[in-house]
Amino acid sequence: MNTILQQQKNHHRQALRPPLAKGLPVLGNALDLAGDVGDFLRKKYLELGPVFRVRALNREMVVLAGREANLFFSKEGTKYFASRAVWQDFNAQLGISRSLINMDGPDHTKYRNQLKPGYSVAMLEQNLDQAVAIVRQEVATWSTIKPQPVFNLMQRIIIQQLGLLITNYSPHEYLDDLILFSRILTATTIGKQRPKFLTYLPAYQRAKARVFELARKVIATHSTELRGDRHPDLIDHLLQFVKQEPEFLSKQEDRINAAMTPFLAGVDTAASVTAFLLYSLLKHPDILEQATVEANALFANDTLTPDNLRKLDVLQRVTLETLRMYPIAPVLFRSVTVPFEFAGYRIEAGQRVLIAISLPHHLPEFYPNPFQFDIERYSKGREEHRQPGVFAPFGLGSHLCLGMNFAQALIPLNIATILHAVRLSMVPANYQLQIDPIPTPSPNKKFQIRVAEQLE
Ligand code: HEM
Numbered sequence: 001m002n003t004i005l006q007q008q009k010n011h012h013r014q015a016l017r018p019p020l021a022k023g024l025p026v027l028g029n030a031l032d033l034a035g036d037v038g039d040f041l042r043k044k045y046l047e048l049g050p051v052f053r054v055r056a057l058n059r060e061m062v063v064l065a066g067r068e069a070n071l072f073f074s075k076e077g078t079k080y081f082a083s084r085a086v087w088q089d090f091n092a093q094l095g096i097s098r099s100l101i102n103m104d105g106p107d108h109t110k111y112r113n114q115l116k117p118g119y120s121v122a123m124l125e126q127n128l129d130q131a132v133a134i135v136r137q138e139v140a141t142w143s144t145i146k147p148q149p150v151f152n153l154m155q156r157i158i159i160q161q162l163g164l165l166i167t168n169y170s171p172h173e174y175l176d177d178l179i180l181f182s183r184i185l186t187a188t189t190i191g192k193q194r195p196k197f198l199t200y201l202p203a204y205q206r207a208k209a210r211v212f213e214l215a216r217k218v219i220a221t222h223s224t225e226l227r228g229d230r231h232p233d234l235i236d237h238l239l240q241f242v243k244q245e246p247e248f249l250s251k252q253e254d255r256i257n258a259a260m261t262p263f264l265a266g267v268d269t270a271a272s273v274t275a276f277l278l279y280s281l282l283k284h285p286d287i288l289e290q291a292t293v294e295a296n297a298l299f300a301n302d303t304l305t306p307d308n309l310r311k312l313d314v315l316q317r318v319t320l321e322t323l324r325m326y327p328i329a330p331v332l333f334r335s336v337t338v339p340f341e342f343a344g345y346r347i348e349a350g351q352r353v354l355i356a357i358s359l360p361h362h363l364p365e366f367y368p369n370p371f372q373f374d375i376e377r378y379s380k381g382r383e384e385h386r387q388p389g390v391f392a393p394f395g396l397g398s399h400l401c402l403g404m405n406f407a408q409a410l411i412p413l414n415i416a417t418i419l420h421a422v423r424l425s426m427v428p429a430n431y432q433l434q435i436d437p438i439p440t441p442s443p444n445k446k447f448q449i450r451v452a453e454q455l456e
Contacts, residue, residue, distance in 0.1 A: 018051045018062055018345040028055030034193035035437055038330035041065055041356045042363075050343045054354070056192070062347055063331075065356035067366070070389040070396060072342060073332075073355050077397035078105070081334040081353065089189040093199060095253045100261060101399065108398060111248070114241040118234025119262070121405040123165050124413070125306035126231050131410065132304065134160045135417040136456075147427035147448035150278055151436075154271035155179050157414060159263060166234045166262045166406075169218045177210035178263050186268070186439035190333065193438055215259040235259060262403070269328055270407050272442035274414055276326040277318060279433060279443050280373050281415070282426045287375060288419075290314045295416035315412035317375040320385060323393035325373055327358030328440040332395060357392040366390040423453040 021044045023029040032040040033056050041063055044052055050066040064073065073081070087102035100111055124131055138157050142148065156175055163171035171178065184204045187194035198204060222235040232240075238258050242249055249255050281288040294314045298304065331354040339349050347353070362370040367377065367384050377384045385391035394401035401407070418424070427448045436444040 016341075016344065016346045018053050018347070019048050020053045020055070021048060021063075023055055026057065028057060030056035034191070036435060036441075037437065038327060038356070038358060038362070038441075041330070041354070042359055045356070045359055051345045051347075059192075059352065061352045061354050062336075063354045063356055064342060065359045066363075067360045067387075067389040068343070069355060070357060070360065070392055073357075074389070074396045076340075077334075080336055080338050080340045082337045083108075083334060083399060085335040086333040086352065087190075089192075089196075090185070093185060093189055094257055096257045097251055098249060098254045099257050100402070101265070104398075107248075111241075112398075112402065115234060115237055115258070116402060117232070118166060118237040119402040119406060121409050122231070123233065124406055124409050125309070127165050128304045128306065128309065128413070130164055131161050131413060132417050134164065135414050136421060139418055139421045139451075142422065142449075142451050144451045144454075147450045149445045150447050150449055151271060151275040151442045151445070152179070153449075154274040154278075154414075155267055158267050158270045158274070158410075161410065161414075162262045162266045163218075166266075167218045167259065168230070168233045168235070169214075169221055171214055171263065174210055174214045177207040177214070178267060180204065181207040181211045182264055182268055183439045185264070191438070211260060211263075212256060215256045218259045219255065234262060265401075266403050266407070268440045268442070269401075270403075270411060272328040272440050273319070273322055273326070273407070274411050275443050275447065276328075277322040277411065277415055278418075278424070278449070279426075279447055280322055280325070281318065281419075282424065282449075284373060287314070287318060287373075291318060291415065292419045295419040298416050299420045309409055309413055312412050312416065314375065315416055316408075317378040318415070319408060319411050320378050321373055321375050324361045324367065324377075324385065324391060325371075326435075326441065327361055327393050328442070329393070329395065330358045330441070331356050332399075355396075357396055360390040361393075363390075421454070421456050422451045423455060424449045425452040 021029055024031070029040070033054060044054070044063070045065040050064065050069055052063050054061055054063055082104045084102050084104055087099070091097060091099070091102060098107075100108070100115060103111060135157055138153065138160075142153065159171055159175055159178055163169050180203065184194070184198050185208075188196050188199050218235055219239070222239055238255070242255060249258070281291060291314050294312060298308055298312065301308070334353045334355060336347055336349050336351040336353055340347055360366050364370050366387055367390075376382060394404040394407075427450055431447055434444045434446065435441050
C-alpha cells in the first residue's frame with residue numbers, strides 16, 4: 001500500500017515538474033541563453049507560462065517569469081533562494097570566499113549595512129563638480145572626424161567617476177585592464193556565455209593582475225582612521241568595519257575584492273545604460289531637443305546643486321524609459337534552498353533558477369506598445385512603472401542594487417553634461433540597434449558617434 005501511495009506521490013510530483021522549453025539536441029537552449037536572453041525568455045513565457053525549464057548543455061535551470069514571479073521573489077526571496085552557490089566560479093576566479101553579492105542571510109544584511117553609505121547617492125552629490133569635470137575631460141578628447149564606439153566611451157567615463165567618487169582614487173591608468181577583466185570575468189563565470197579557457201589567456205591574466213594591483217593601491221591609500229578632511233568613502237567604511245570585526249572578512253582577497261566591487265558592479269552596467277540612452281536620444285530628435293534644453297538650463301547657473309539635479313524631469317524620464325526598454329540585467333541567478341510550489345509546479349532544493357526580473361518591462365498589459373520608446377509613461381497620471389512587480393531594472397529583494405540611487409542620478413548628469421558640451425552625430429546615421437549581450441547587454445561596437453559641433 002505504502003509503495004502504491006509513494007508511486008502515486010512520485011507520479012504527482014513528476015506531473016508537477018515545470019514544462020521544458022524545446023531546444024537543440026545536446027546544446028539545448030544554450031545559444032538562446034547566450035544571446036538576447038530577455039527576448040528568448042519572453043517568448044517562452046508567452047508559450048509556456050510563468051514557470052518552465054531551460055537547458056544549456058548539461059545544465060538545467062528553472063525560469064520564474066512574469067509579474068507574479070517578481071512579487072513572489074520580492075516577498076519570499078530570502079526564504080527560498082540563495083546567491084552563494086551561483087557565484088562559485090566567480091569566487092574561485094578571484095580566490096575569494098565572501099563578497100557582498102555572494103552572501104546570504106544575516107551576514108549579508110550586516111555587511112550591506114556597513115557598505116551602504118559608501119555606495120549612496122551622497123557620494124555623487126558631495127562631488128558633483130568632480131563628476132562633471134571627468135565627463136568634460138573625456139568629451140574634450142572625442143573626435144570630430146573619427147567615429148568612436150559609444151559603449152567604450154561611456155565605460156571610460158564611468159570607471160573614472162566610480163574611482164574618484166566612491167574610492168577617492170583615480171583608476172585612469174587601469175581603464176583598459178578593468179574593461180577587459182570585467183568583460184571576460186563576467187562572461188565566463190556569471191552568465192557563462194563564454195568558455196572558461198578565456199581566463200587562461202595571457203591578456204586576461206595580465207589585466208586581472210593589474211586590477212588586483214589597482215585594488216591594493218586603493219586600499220593602501222586609505223588608513224584605518226577616518227580622515228577629517230573629506231567625507232568617508234566606501235573604502236573608509238570597509239576598513240572601519242574590518243577593524244571592528246577582523247574575522248568577518250579574514251581573507252585578504254575578500255578585502256581586495258571589496259575594493260574592486262564598485263568597478264565590477266558599476267562600470268558595465270552604468271555604461272550600458274548610458275550608451276542605450278544616447279542611442280535612444282539620437283533616434284528621437286524631439287526628445288533630444290527637450291533633453292538639451294533641460295541640460296542647458298541645468299548649467300545656466302554657476303553652481304550645480306543636488307537639488308537642481310533632482311529636479312531634472314525629461315532626463316529622469318528618459319533614464320527610466322531606457323532602463324525599462326533595455327534592461328541590462330534581464331535575469332537574476334539563484335539556487336533554491338527550500339522546496340516550494342509556484343504556479344502549480346514544484347521546484348526542488350538545489351535547483352538553479354533564473355528569475356526573469358525584467359520580463360514584465362515588455363508586456364503590453366503593463367506597458368502599452370512596450371517596444372515604443374515613450375517617456376510619457378512616467379508622467380503624472382500614467383506612471384506605469386509604479387504598478388507592483390513590473391519594473392525591476394536594479395533587481396529585487398535583499399540584493400537590490402546598492403548603487404541604484406547613485407546610478408540613477410549619475411546617468412542623467414552625465415548625459416546632461418555631454419549634451420551641454422557637444423552636438424553628436426551617430427555613425428552610421430542609419431545605425432539600427434544591435435545588442436551585444438556580453439558582458440552585460442549594450443549597443444554593439446558598430447554604434448559609434450563623432451562630435452558634430454563643440455558647444456562650450
Ligand atoms: C544602471 C546601472 C545599474 C544597474 C542596472 C544595476 C543592476 C544591478 C542588479 C540587477 C543587481 C542585483 C544582482 C543580484 O541580485 O544578483 C545589482 C547589485 C549591485 N549593484 Fe548594481 N546596477 C547598476 C549600477 C551600479 C553601480 C553604479 C554600482 C556601484 C556604484 C552598483 C553596485 C551594486 C552592488 C554593490 C550590488 C550588490 C548588492 C548586494 O549584493 O547586496 N551597481 N545591481
